[in-house]
Amino acid sequence: MEVGFTLNGKARRLDVPAHWTLLRMLRDIAGSTDVKHGCGEGVCGACAVLVDGVAMNSCSVLAPQVDGATVETVGGLAAGGKLHPLQAEMVMRGGVQCGFCTPGMVLSALEAVRIGAAGSDEEIRHSLAGNLCRCTGYGKIVDAVAAYRDGEAPDDVPADAGEHEHRPEGGGSAASPGVGVGH
Amino acid sequence: MFPRPFDYARPDSVDEALAALAANPGARPLAGGQSLVPMMSLGLAAPDLLVDLARLPLAGSENGGGSVRLGALTRHRELERSAELAARAPLASEAARFIGNPRVRNRGTLGGSLSHADPASELGTVALAYGGQAVIAGAGGERTVDLDEFFAGFFETAVGAGELLTAVELDVPGAGSGHGFHEVAGRADDFATAAAAAVLTLDGTGAACATVRLALAGVGDRPLRVEAGEAVCAGAAIDAPLLGRLADAVADAVSPEDDAFISAGYRKRVAGACAARAVESAWTRAREAA
Numbered sequence: 212m213e214v215g216f217t218l219n220g221k222a223r224r225l226d227v228p229a230h231w232t233l234l235r236m237l238r239d240i241a242g243s244t245d246v247k248h249g250c251g252e253g254v255c256g257a258c259a260v261l262v263d264g265v266a267m268n269s270c271s272v273l274a275p276q277v278d279g280a281t282v283e284t285v286g287g288l289a290a291g292g293k294l295h296p297l298q299a300e301m302v303m304r305g306g307v308q309c310g311f312c313t314p315g316m317v318l319s320a321l322e323a324v325r326i327g328a329a330g331s332d333e334e335i336r337h338s339l340a341g342n343l344c345r346c347t348g349y350g351k352i353v354d355a356v357a358a359y360r361d362g363e364a365p366d367d368v369p370a371d372a373g374e375h376e377h378r379p380e381g382g383g384s385a386a387s388p389g390v391g392v393g394h
Numbered sequence: 395m396f397p398r399p400f401d402y403a404r405p406d407s408v409d410e411a412l413a414a415l416a417a418n419p420g421a422r423p424l425a426g427g428q429s430l431v432p433m434m435s436l437g438l439a440a441p442d443l444l445v446d447l448a449r450l451p452l453a454g455s456e457n458g459g460g461s462v463r464l465g466a467l468t469r470h471r472e473l474e475r476s477a478e479l480a481a482r483a484p485l486a487s488e489a490a491r492f493i494g495n496p497r498v499r500n501r502g503t504l505g506g507s508l509s510h511a512d513p514a515s516e517l518g519t520v521a522l523a524y525g526g527q528a529v530i531a532g533a534g535g536e537r538t539v540d541l542d543e544f545f546a547g548f549f550e551t552a553v554g555a556g557e558l559l560t561a562v563e564l565d566v567p568g569a570g571s572g573h574g575f576h577e578v579a580g581r582a583d584d585f586a587t588a589a590a591a592a593v594l595t596l597d598g599t600g601a602a603c604a605t606v607r608l609a610l611a612g613v614g615d616r617p618l619r620v621e622a623g624e625a626v627c628a629g630a631a632i633d634a635p636l637l638g639r640l641a642d643a644v645a646d647a648v649s650p651e652d653d654a655f656i657s658a659g660y661r662k663r664v665a666g667a668c669a670a671r672a673v674e675s676a677w678t679r680a681r682e683a684a
Contacts, residue, residue: 212402228399229399229400229401229402230396230397230398230399230400230402231396232396232397232431232435235396251395251396251435252395252432252435252436253428253431253432253494253497253498254432256495256497259497265500266496266497266500267497267500267501268497268498270431270432270435271427271428271431271432271497271498271501272427272431272501273397273402273424273427273431273444273446275402275404275446276427276446276448319496319497322496323496326475328496336582337496337582338496340495340496340581340582340583341494341495341496341497341498341582341583342495
């Protein structure tokens with residue numbers, strides 16, 4: 212069947228089998244491989260996207276259910292060659308290691324801050340329940356969300372910062388990937 | 395890890411939805427899909443036809459005749475975050491925070507949860523602790539079922555083939571009453587090891603409990619009322635020794651099974667503790683409000 216929706220600001224009309232999940236449609240037809248397929252059963256949160264601004268697990272939504280909706284993925288956040296401020300905080304504070312959970316984590320956190328469900332570290336942890344990270348131990352992610360909430364984000368982190376060893380001044384050595392921080 | 399093929403319908407009215415369900419014995423209604431879609435991905439459910447209820451006018455709530463009517467498509471997140479719903483049905487609001495995680499609560503619905511009838515359902519305990527009526531639509535029109543009779547067994551309810559749960563009418567008591575909820579789970583978004591909901595009404599003196607409705611989840615084949623626990627509280631002032639007797643009575647009354655992670659004996663103990671804490675907080679709230 213045909214599903215018409217807006218994906219990261221662009222109108223899309225895709226022919227998709229009715230039994231496909233939103234996750235499968237985004238990755239296999241729309242090319243949004245920034246949406247991660249983790250558990251596929253609504254447990255891990257890696258596939259989270261925003262549908263009409265509301266965070267949900269795309270593995271637990273069927274493609275036809277977003278007909279007429281606006282879908283945002285993490286790939287739509289960076290603008291003008293710069294990371295979204297929350298993405299920048301995640302990079303600067305070591306909230307990213309392998310990066311697989313990061314897309315879902317960022318979108319869940321964005322919603323939490325927007326609706327006022329990130330007022331304290333405890334609230335942030337409740338809001339990120341169901342977004343599983345097997346690398347960071349969560350502390351740095353919570354720190355990044357709190358810093359973003361408080362408007363501390365630098366505005367000059369390049370959009371490809373997460374893809375290089377280089378970290379902007381002040382990022383700290385603990386942010387380097389692959390050094391087994393915290394183990 | 396993907397659902398098997400099925401047909402998909404998105405009717406605009408309850409009557410169309412009922413007709414689609416009645417015409418195909420392999421049809422299943424789809425509300426928020428937060429249990430059904432993962433079950434389909436896991437191969438635990440394989441409906442021939444999904445009837446998406448998204449366009450049906452079944453959200454919203456209203457007060458009337460001493461009860462609070464909640465539409466079946468009320469989302470968990472609305473119960474959790476809406477000040478209006480929290481004022482109308484505070485136990486539902488408190489319990490909703492323990493369902494799944496925020497992404498699940500953003501999609502999942504009251505009617506879907508009750509119709510799915512997971513034995514660990516938080517909202518199942520809410521329905522039983524308040525009591526009231528389930529409103530069920532079918533080919534012959536609407537009928538109501540006492541919420542005490544709604545859960546019929548393991549993932550089974552009073553909703554028959556070709557029928558839809560369209561609303562619940564909760565008997566939310568007014569002044570001189572209080573609610574409590576307590577859940578223990580292995581992780582923040584895990585199924586409850588045990589959960590308890592209590593609605594307590596004070597007697598005329600305000601110094602003792604007249605009645606308590608106490609419901610447990612996670613400790614049987616369905617959400618269930620534990621009348622042995624209610625009897626411990628009826629007519630008594632709630633204090634620490636009574637709560638100890640209540641915990642023992644509830645632990646004795648429920649019959650959970652061992653699973654891979656949790657022994658039946660531990661679950662009984664947790665059930666007793668959840669019940670005691672739920673009743674204690676219901677008592678405290680009722681006394682503060684009196």
